[in-house]
Every structure is written in structure tokens, then in C-alpha cells.
Amino acid sequence: MGRKFSLAYLTIPGTSPIDQIRIAAEAGYDFVSLRPIPMHLPNEPLFQFGEDRKLFLDIRKALEEYKIGLMDVELARVREDLKVEDFERAFAAGAELGATDVLSSIWTKDKDFAVKQFGKICDMAASYKLRVNLEFVTFSGVVGLEGALEVLDAVARPNAYLMVDTLHAHRSRVSPEDLAxxxxxxFGFIHxxxxxxxIPSLEDPSMIGVAREGxxxxxxxxxxxxxxxxxxxNNPISIELPNSRExxxxxxxxxxxxxxxxARKYFVENNIE
Structure with a gap:
């Protein structure tokens, strides 16, 4: 099968990059998607290899040893309390490790602010030859396909792409016809x-609960x-499938x-290339 697959960080959250690389390689993935940019969550393990040189060198060694690539780094969020300039070390380290992409999302309803900051992310990523993939999330500041395309049109950066997550697309009522x-x-890579x-309401706890662990x-x-x-x-697939029970x-x-x-079984059964 020609399609390339990456193992996203959130599929096995909290796993160290070294273990994630080993697990991905042994399972047969082509790439890993790592998270060097912290989310600032309670008890969150920090894997900031843009600032931790030893961790960076250990990751580089593991990528070489297991013969697997780094596809993208995450998560470059646009939010009022975050400075996008703080992402640069992660971009630089990711690019040095062979990454081609950055995952980004917007968590503000201020459209002018969102466009300005997302444009900064794209420009910064471009200096490292990285593509930026904008994900729309049903409960974020950019909730659907139309909003994501509006941002991409407004920034008009050649390295800015649309990232579709199949769960969020379904919950934002984006149809295959819309995507076509x-x-x-x-399009960039796909989650x-x-x-x-x-489809639960935004007030239903399962809206976020399923997305994060179900x-x-x-x-x-x-x-x-x-x-x-x-x-x-037929762009690369990053499997992002957090499920605490599994x-x-x-x-x-x-x-x-x-x-x-x-995923591979599903592709065969549904004649997906």
C-alpha cells in the first residue's frame, strides 16, 4: 500500500518520544508525529526537545536506529495567552530532525488576531521549510471547513494547508461532498x-471527552x-486515536x-488507495 502512516502523539499520550519512535517502528508506521510544544496541562510530561539537547540527540539516534521519519511537530496553537514566537525552537529542532510539517489550530474567536498570529506561524515555519497544517476543531475558535478556508485565504501563505481530522469533520457536519x-x-496531512x-451538543461532556480519550x-x-x-x-495519514480504555x-x-x-484493513475493505 502506497499510503504513508504516522503515529500521532495523542494516540499514546504521555509516552516519551524515544518509546513512541520504537513503538511506531515495531508496529510498521512510516513516521511519528511528536509534541515538543507543551499544552500546559496539569501533570503533563514535557518533551521539549527544542530546548533539551540531550533529548534531541536521543531522538535523532532513535529515528536513525529504527529507520523511521519524523513527519510533524505539534501543537502550534493560536490563543491570546500564547506567544507564537515561543514555538520557534520546536520548529528549528523538528526541521533538523527531518520534520516536514507543523500542526496548528486556532482557539480564539477574534478573527483579525487569529489571521495575524497564524500568518506569523506560517512565516516562522517557512524559514525552516516547514508546511503548516491548520486543523479545525468542533469546539475551538475555528469550528469547521468554511472557517478554516477563510483563514487560509486571508493569510495567503504558500506553506499553509488544510488539515482534516475525520472525527472533527464529522462532528462539524462536513460531508465528503463538501471536501470534494x-x-x-x-490539503495537508490527515488525522x-x-x-x-x-453528534453531541457543545455542552455535552462527550464532545470533548470522546475527542481526547474515546x-x-x-x-x-x-x-x-x-x-x-x-x-x-492520497496524502499521509497521522493516526490520532486516543482511547484510554484501549x-x-x-x-x-x-x-x-x-x-x-x-486502518489498513479498513482501507482494503473500502478500496482506498
Whole structure:
């Protein structure tokens, strides 16, 4: 199969980059997607290899040893209390390790501020030859496809792309037909997972709960993954599938392996390239 797969950080959250690289390689992934930019969450482990030279060197050694690539670094958020300039060390370190992409999202309703700051992220990333992938998240500042395209149009940067997460697209009521209308050159990599068919309200705790720890393996939920993927180009897939129950039962390695196994099976069964 020609499609390339990456193991996203949130699929096995809290796992050190070295272990994530090993787990991804042993499971058969082509890439890893690492998180050197902290989210500032309670008890969050810090893997800031842009500032920790020993960790950086250990990651480089692991990537070489396991013959796997680093696809993207995350998460470059636009928010009023964050300075996008603080992301630069992560961009620089990621690029030095071979990354090609940055994952970004917007968490403010101030459109002018969002466009200005996202433009800064794109310009900073461009200096390291990195593409920036803007993800719309149902409960964020940019909630859907239309809003994401508006931001991309406004910044008009050649290294800015649209990133579609299949769960968020479903919950933002973005159809395969909607995706098919978008110029295929605008798409970046894709986040893959399944989830419940039912779409909860923004006030329902499951809106965030499922997204952060209850996503489902491909084919085990109600998301039209096949329709979405067939409407987009054959770009790399980053499997972002946090599921606390599966992690507890299978362990990080078992869960990561199951994610890739079910994705590949789903692709074959649905004639997806």
C-alpha cells in the first residue's frame, strides 16, 4: 500500500518520544508525529526537545536506529495567552530532525488576531521549510471547513494547508461532498480515527471527552471515513486515536499496533488507495 502512516502523539499520550519512535517502528508506521510544544496541562510530561539537547540527540539516534521519519511537530496553537514566537525552537529542532510539517489550530474567536498570529506561524515555519497544517476543531475558535478556508485565504501563505481530522469533520457536519469541492492542492496531512455516529451538543461532556480519550478504531464507529478519504488526495495519514480504555487493556504498543492494523484493513475493505 502506497499510503504513508504516522503515529500521532495523542494516540499514546504521555509516552516519551524515544518509546513512541520504537513503538511506531515495531508496529510498521512510516513516521511519528511528536509534541515538543507543551499544552500546559496539569501533570503533563514535557518533551521539549527544542530546548533539551540531550533529548534531541536521543531522538535523532532513535529515528536513525529504527529507520523511521519524523513527519510533524505539534501543537502550534493560536490563543491570546500564547506567544507564537515561543514555538520557534520546536520548529528549528523538528526541521533538523527531518520534520516536514507543523500542526496548528486556532482557539480564539477574534478573527483579525487569529489571521495575524497564524500568518506569523506560517512565516516562522517557512524559514525552516516547514508546511503548516491548520486543523479545525468542533469546539475551538475555528469550528469547521468554511472557517478554516477563510483563514487560509486571508493569510495567503504558500506553506499553509488544510488539515482534516475525520472525527472533527464529522462532528462539524462536513460531508465528503463538501471536501470534494476544495482544491486538492490545499490539503495537508490527515488525522484518522473513527467515532460515534451521534453528534453531541457543545455542552455535552462527550464532545470533548470522546475527542481526547474515546476515539474508535477505523470501521468501528459511525464516521464516513471512506467517503472523506476518497474526497481528498492520497496524502499521509497521522493516526490520532486516543482511547484510554484501549490503552489500559492493550498498553501503548498494543493500542498503536491495533490502530494501524484496523486502518489498513479498513482501507482494503473500502478500496482506498
Amino acid at each position: 469541492k476544495v482544491d486538492r492542492s490545499r 484518522l480515527c473513527d467515532g460515534p455516529k451521534e 476515539r474508535l478504531y477505523a470501521g468501528e464507529g459511525g464516521v464516513d471515513i471512506a467517503g472523506m478519504l476518497k474526497a481528498m488526495p 490503552m489500559a487493556e492493550r498498553g501503548a504498543a498494543g493500542h498503536a499496533a491495533r490502530c494501524l492494523e484496523t
